[in-house]
Amino acid sequence: MSSLLSTSEEIRRKVEHRERISSQDALWLWQNASDAELRDLAQQVRARFHAPSACTYMVMRIINYTNVCVAQCDYCAFYRLPGQEGGYVMSEDQVFAKLDELLTLGGDLAAFNGGFNPYLPLSYYCDLFAAIRNRYGDRLEFYALTIAEFMYLADHANLDYATTAERFKQAGVRWITGGGSEILTEDFRKRHSKFKYTVAQYFEAQAAIVAAGLNTTATMVIGFDETIAERIEHLERTRHFQDQTNGLASFLCWTYKPYFTQIGGIEISTGEYLRHLALSRIYLDNVQRIRTSVLTQNERALEGLLYGADDFDLPIEDEVTQKAGATISLHFDRILEVARDLGFNPTYRHVPQAQLVP
Numbered sequence: 588m589s590s591l592l593s594t595s596e597e598i599r600r601k602v603e604h605r606e607r608i609s610s611q612d613a614l615w616l617w618q619n620a621s622d623a624e625l626r627d628l629a630q631q632v633r634a635r636f637h638a639p640s641a642c643t644y645m646v647m648r649i650i651n652y653t654n655v656c657v658a659q660c661d662y663c664a665f666y667r668l669p670g671q672e673g674g675y676v677m678s679e680d681q682v683f684a685k686l687d688e689l690l691t692l693g694g695d696l697a698a699f700n701g702g703f704n705p706y707l708p709l710s711y712y713c714d715l716f717a718a719i720r721n722r723y724g725d726r727l728e729f730y731a732l733t734i735a736e737f738m739y740l741a742d743h744a745n746l747d748y749a750t751t752a753e754r755f756k757q758a759g760v761r762w763i764t765g766g767g768s769e770i771l772t773e774d775f776r777k778r779h780s781k782f783k784y785t786v787a788q789y790f791e792a793q794a795a796i797v798a799a800g801l802n803t804t805a806t807m808v809i810g811f812d813e814t815i816a817e818r819i820e821h822l823e824r825t826r827h828f829q830d831q832t833n834g835l836a837s838f839l840c841w842t843y844k845p846y847f848t849q850i851g852g853i854e855i856s857t858g859e860y861l862r863h864l865a866l867s868r869i870y871l872d873n874v875q876r877i878r879t880s881v882l883t884q885n886e887r888a889l890e891g892l893l894y895g896a897d898d899f900d901l902p903i904e905d906e907v908t909q910k911a912g913a914t915i916s917l918h919f920d921r922i923l924e925v926a927r928d929l930g931f932n933p934t935y936r937h938v939p940q941a942q943l944v945p
């Protein structure tokens with residue numbers, strides 16, 4: 588009977604019956620579905636994992652421990668080349684001061700994100716992470732690097748990914764997140780970040796991270812010059828990786844900030860971001876936690892909860908996006924009030940102990 592259904596009805600039937608939508612379906616939805624239709628389908632998939640009014644959040648900070656980088660991504664306003672004025676590396680004490688402040692502000696998650704710094708040996712990272720675990724124990728959790736940095740460190744130390752993951756694990760690391768993915772198509776990377784590894788290498792490294800027993804996440808950034816087909820290819824690769832590993836704790840998409848970058852550009856609208864969030868929720872039927880980006884969309888990110896998201900960060904700092912135009916508000920109560928006004932009941936999410944690798 589399904590051949591008698593319109594494409595719209597057929598996709599709706601698939602979602603209602605918990606069948607997976609195809610990449611062709613995703614393209615059709617993007618091109619033809621109204622905001623209300625996308626929202627409705629996304630809410631149906633969200634309801635498989637979360638109560639309608641439930642959502643969670645964390646207070647966190649991104650610690651940009653060094654801005655020295657050789658990758659030269661043309662969308663980045665953060666980095667300094669080796670030897671260039673303004674380059675820095677944080678000391679252990681500077682990192683501790685940031686973590687202490689995070690705890691004071693009620694947060695308990697830090698994410699380390701810096702550049703591909705050729706001056707820093709693997710021991711800088713292992714010593715730093717071991718010192719953090721030793722000083723703070725389980726009072727806070729930290730995302731120790733993005734996959735892109737992890738790959739650079741492994742190469743720089745002349746180690747394979749499995750050995751590098753093991754070294755980090757021994758240093759007390761539990762998480763290496765999926766940052767540095769932006770758009771996971773080979774062509775996008777050739778256009779914008781040719782020194783930042785191929786898509787195949789990215790997933791090879793992430794598979795090694797999962798195999799080592801470390802936790803990881805999926806990320807995505809939209810709003811460069813990527814095509815809709817490229818966005819869907821990114822989702823397709825993410826869904827495939829999750830099918831193979833079940834290692835992705837969440838999916839977070841944020842938007843490119845074009846200010847002071849080499850390629851510049853214009854920010855995409857919040858409406859486009861929300862449609863993409865909905866499409867991601869519908870397509871990524873094997874990822875439980877879909878996160879909306881307060882960092883790049885501010886209070887309007889909370890509307891993402893209506894478009895399939897169930898979780899968000901309240902960041903207190905991220906130099907990378909702030910350098911490219913992101914603005915951060917510490918008025919957490921007001922942001923949470925927006926979620927409540929939309930009908931949600933935000934509760935604080937500590938990194939669950941069950942996800943921590945002993």
Ligand code: SF4
Pocket residue numbers: 656657658659660663664665666701702703735780783
């Ligand atoms: S985005 Fe990251 S890897 Fe690329 S230039 Fe900036 S700091 Fe380096």
